[in-house]
Structure formats: C-alpha cells, structure tokens
Amino acid sequence: MSVPPPDAPSPPSPSGLPVTVVGIGADGWAGLSGDARDALRGADVVIGGERQLGLLPRSECAGERVAWPSPLRPAVPGLLAAHAGRRIAVLASGDPMFYGIGRALGEVVGAAALRVVPHPSSVSYACARLGWPVEDTEVVTLVGRPADRLTAALHDGRRVLVLSAGAATPAEVAELLRARGYGPSRMHVLEQLGSDRERHLAATADAWDEPAGDPLNVVAVDCRRAPGAPRLGAVPGLPDTAYEHDGQLTKRHVRAATLGALAPEPGELLWDIGGGSGSIAVEWMRTHPSCRAVSVERDPARAERIGRNARALGVPGLRVAVGAAPAALAGLPVPDAVFIGGGLTAPGLLDACWEALPVGGRLVANTVTLESEALLAERYRRFGGELVRLAVAHAAPVGGFTGWRQAMPVTQWAVTKPSKGPKEPVAPADESGSGSGSRSGPGSGPEPGSGDER
Template sequence: MVTVVGIGADGWGGLSARGRAALAEADVVLGGPRQLDLVDRHVLAELREWPSPLLPALPGLLDELVDQTVCVLASGDPMFFGIGATLARVVGQDRLRVAPAVSSVALACARLGWASEDVEVVSVVGRPLAALRRALAPGRRLLVLSAGADSPAAVAGLLAADGWGPSELTVCEQLGGQRERLRSGTAAEWACADCDALNVVAVTCRAAPGARSWGRTAGLPDDAYDHDGQLTKREVRAVTLGLLAPRPGELLWDVGAGAGSVGIEWSRAHPACRAVAVESDPARAARIGRNAAALGVPELSVVTGRAPAALESLPAPDAVFVGGGVTVDGVLSTCWTALRDGSRLVANAVTVEGEEALAAARRKLGGTLVRVAVSRAAPVGGFTGWRPAMPVTIWSVTR
C-alpha cells in the first residue's frame, strides 16, 4: 500500500490526523527536498528524495519498496496536477490511499476573493509555457501553477510579448505558510526578480489596444496561421470540425495536416482533446509546431512522414481527418481500419480525382457527401463582386 499525503507550506502543523498517522506508520517517505524538510524532525522513517528523471524510475523504485510501508509527500492536493494521479496509474487504484491537503488553487482563490468555478487553471510544471495562450481572453481570471522562482517573470514576458501587457498579475508565495506573501503588478511592468520558488501566479487578462484574442470555436481567421497556402480555409474548417465533433479526452489524427489548423482547433476545443498531425513535408511539419505553440496548444504531436506508412505506430484515434492524400493508395482504408465503433472519419477533396475517391469510399462504407462552395467579396473596378474559392467536397462517416 502506498499512501500519498498532501502537505502545504505550513508543514507538519497543517497536516490532518490521517496524514500524520500515515507518516508515523511509514517505513519510507518519498518526496522532494522541500517537502522532506517539512517533516524531517517529526518522523522516524527513512527519507528518500525522488530520483531524477522521476517518471522512468518510478515503477522500479516502487517495485523495490513493495514489501515496505511507503508514504509519499505531495504539495497540497496530490490529485490536482500532482503525483497522485501518476501513482494511481503505476500502482493501481486499489493499492493507493490519498490524504489531501488544501490545494494552492483553493488558497489563492481564498486570498484573492475569486470564485473557484470562474477561474481557469494552467500548469507550467513540466509543461510548455505556451499553453497559457489558449486560456487568454479579455477579463478572464487564470491561476498559473508555477514551475519555480522564474515562472512569474516568464508568464509576464509571454503576456507582454503577445499584447496582453496590461494584464494584472499577483504572485502568491508560500501560501498557507509563515512566509506567505502576495505581490502585484502588470505584465508589462513586472519587475519582481526575487520570487519564492513556491508560488502561484494569478492573472486577470487585459488586452492592449490592437491585441488579438482567439475564440475556442472552430473557424479561426486564416491569418491566425503561418502557412504556404496549404491550409483548410476558415469556413470549410468550421464545417469540418463540426463533423469531427471533438469531445473531451478524444484523440484526432490530422492526416496531410498542411498548416495543422484542424488538429490545432480540435485541441483548442477542450484541454483534454489530443491530436497528432501527420505531414510528409518537413518544412510544413515544423510550421505546424510553431502554429500550435502560437495558438496555445504546444502539446500537439507532429509526425513527419507519409501516410499510410506513418500511421502504423500511432495510438488508435477517436476521429480522423484526411485533409491531403485521399487519392493515395491505402490512406482512407488504413484510417477506416484504425477506427473503433463510434469513431468518426472526415475527408476533404478539391480535385475531381479526390471526389472520385470519396464517392467510391461512400459507396463502400456509407456516410454523407457535402460540397461546400464559398465566395468572398472583393473589388471589381469601383464596385464589389464575389470571387469564388474552389469548392470542397467533404465525406463524413461514423464507424
């Protein structure tokens, strides 16, 4: 049995009776240096720091200690962006007990007078800072779980560089402890260089004049993306995402991804949505990564390779979009075979040959065909007329 005990900056004095009992019964206590220091004078167990890197070593470490009573120290609530969820996957839920403390999010909201349900939490602990961009919206309140003393300045720098310099920042240090401190300022003028390593950054988003703010619904402006013309255009993208119907926790294959727009907007739909962009052109693949970071979903996975061979080692998808390569032998059949019951496949074509491939797939597998034709207003001499874009044929089917 492994017991995870949440501990705050108030140390031993803030532990619950259950947490103290678990520590008293332990043969080995695992944790980070700061957490172990908080209990050093109060327990008789062997104190061991986590190995680095942690995740690869964790299964072997727990196997080594399988015959001992193990207690793990974690900051605040171990099941909220903490080690608790990782341990549940490694040792199994039936071998895990958790004694949580008050989370840093709860403490920060209490100090700031913020309603927890109105706050979005972004962790930059072991995660790219660029993920913060997805949460930016005028007036939105964010709590950023910091990776250390440098995180507040990094958060301020990203906000200022992206046109959110007027945003109000409050750094909450050592919450719940004797050295608790709150310091405030704006992102553009942030100058605090001596932040405590244990901190949470509270952000009230304010945009500077001219700053762009992206919505989370499908159909971002085309100029939100860096591209070389290989881009699923805004109106077609909105229809395509509507047919793909992203749901939390689902994985998308974006095959022939071009600029990555479909996979990126799938990922922006919900923090738990995941996407793999498959692109054969190395320059485009690199561009997809940059677009994903710029639009707040740096976790999007990019695979440089040609379908269908590049699809063989990917995890099974919940939905597949084929934006390029519908005429390549084996692409549609491989994508269809990879789907589970209830999964969706959407494929787009702009050529006659592509339409023929989609029509053949529909005859064999069912589904629906839709043709989308978009015209945009443009100058015609001194007047305004309609300039049509190439029509796009969309095949969608549920397995």
C-alpha cells in the same frame, strides 16, 4: 474513445498494506491534520521530495526517509516495490490528486490500495487570497510543460491560475502575455502560500520587472487583451491570419465545418493527414486540453511551420510526423478520428486510414478536385455517411460596386466506422489519380496550383 495508458504494474505490496499519500503545505507539520500526522508517525518509510521531507520534525516521524530520484515518475513502481510489505507514506504538495503524485501512485497500486489525506491546494489558497471563485478560475500547469500552453487559456476578462515550474516562471508568463497581446493583464505572484513567509507581488505584464523570487509560487492572471490584439475565440474557425502558412491552409469557414464533422471529445486523438499549416490539428486540440493530435506532413518546411503555429496558438503538444502517408502512419497510436485534407488519390491512403480506425471512429475528407471527388462518391456509396458540398463566397469590389467572389467549392465526406463492413462488395476504385488532382507525393499539402483542399 481515448487511448488508454499502458498497463500499470501490479500493486507492489504482497502484504496488502495501503500506500498512504499525505498532502503537506508550506506551513509544514503545523498545518497538518491529526489524520495526516498519525499516518506519518506510523509509517515505516516516508517518501517525498527533499523540501517536503525537510518539513517533518525528527521527533515526530521516526520512519526511514527516502527522497524521490529524478526523473520521478518512472521511478515510482520500483521504489514502491523496494519497500513492499512496509507501511509506506508518501508526501505530496497540497492536494495529492490535483496535478500531484497521487495520480501516478493510483496508476501503480490501484485506487483500492491508495489512502489519500489531502491538504488545501495552492489553487484554493490563491483563490482565497484573491477573492476569486475557484469554479470560475481556469488552471494551467507549467510544471514540466512549455509556457506556450498558457496561450489557449487567454481570453479577455477570464482569470487563470498558473502552477509554476520555479522561480523563473513569473517572468516567462509576463513575456508570453506581452507577446500574445495580453500585456495589460494584471499578474499576481503568490509565494509560499500558507506559510509565515507568504508574499504577494502584483503588476501588469507590460510593467513586470521583478527579479526571480521564491520557487514555490503560483501566478494568477486577470486577462486583459490589448487594443488591436487578435481575438482568438474558443470555438473552431480562427481567423486565417492567426496562422503562418504558404497557401496550404483550410480556410476559416470550411475549417469550422470540418471540425464540426470531426466532433472532437475530451481525450480523443486525431490523425491530420497532409498537415499543411496544421490548422485542423491545432483547432482540434484547442477544443479541450486533453485532446491530442498527430499531424502528418511530408514537407519538412511545412512540418516546422505546423510546430510554430501549434506553439503560437497554445497547443505545443501537437505531434508532427514528417513523412509521406500512408507509410508515415505506421506505428502511430490508434486514432479516434482521421482528417484527410490532401493526397486522397495516393495509393492505399484511404484504405490505410479506414483500417486504422476502430469501430465508432470518424473519418472526414475534403477535396476540391473532380478526381478525388469521384473517389469520395464511390466510398460514400459503399460506406454511407454524409457527402456535402461546401460553398463560400466573399463580398469583393466589382468596379465601383460590390459583388460576390466565389471560392472553389469543397466536397466533404464524413463517416463513422460501423461494426459491419461496406453495404455491398465493390471492387476497389483506382486510387492512382489521373494526374491533375493527385499530389507529387502522398500525405502532404498539394503542390502549388494542384487545387487540393488545404
């Protein structure tokens, strides 16, 4: 279950007049349908960006013209309310409901009070020019977002369209591709799509040296991984070498099993308690672009490292909360799932996480210490779920032969919060820890040598 956005204001027009949003392309008035032209001719006020408003001939559109202020999104409710009772038309680039203003307008006035007249999107134009099937082409927007978001979409042989933030975006994309081992990828920069000023530039990212061009552009990437570049799969269980870490890392095979138990779905939010290197939160977010996570880490150096890993692996939106759990959990948005990778014996931590979860939320906890294992066994008896032991062995040299080297087994408790309480009332277990398995502070990765799973 995803956390809903804050309640939107009520529709601003007491007269009940719909807000008409009209998609417009780089070809301006000439490219508009009859419906779109009629909507703009009949509007009392037309709201849009300066560039979009400049595409409308004064002889055809006599309504008042209002340019969006900056920042745009927070201004939407007030601007619509200021023109309540008037026939409002809003201009949008291309398809208003595809990364456009249509979404924000719908949240404010409601779908029933919104009339949308779409135009072909830049994605449709770009795929038409390149001969790429739209349904097989991934789209990443960098409008108001960091370029690192593109990393998660990079897979050998895939095609990606990047919605540019401006004239500098193509160079940023080329630099990122080179840095992530995708320098051989062929880039296409398509400017002013649909207009008589349309321009198409192409080169590999390794060879890209074009100066900044038109700010109205789309970047198409035909992904090719360089020989020797790391292969980052689309499922959980990235190589351990993909992460920067100081030893506090949930290892690859256990990480894959942990993500399987957490079972992320699109739009869900994870609390990753004791972030360490951030690997669980990073791979949770990589499962779907709408998945969100908060990694709670008390050590500032590790918290900064989590941020670097998130950017390097394509999920720069990962939020890092620096502080000791459970105190650091106060004020965080309601989670759909919680992972505890360390600090289980911190007083009140398990109870705080359990209480924060809504009915149907999942909790997964890993440990390698007997003290924390006893705590998980007691919770398993009270709440059910699944208690498993994960054992992994790696082949290693034994003299002139090869044998198995066993890693420390990991005990994992995975449970879904039921609508009813525990199976039976049991006095709370002592969570103070006996010393050898507890952390020096809650909510972090363990101190070196403590043995907690991370």
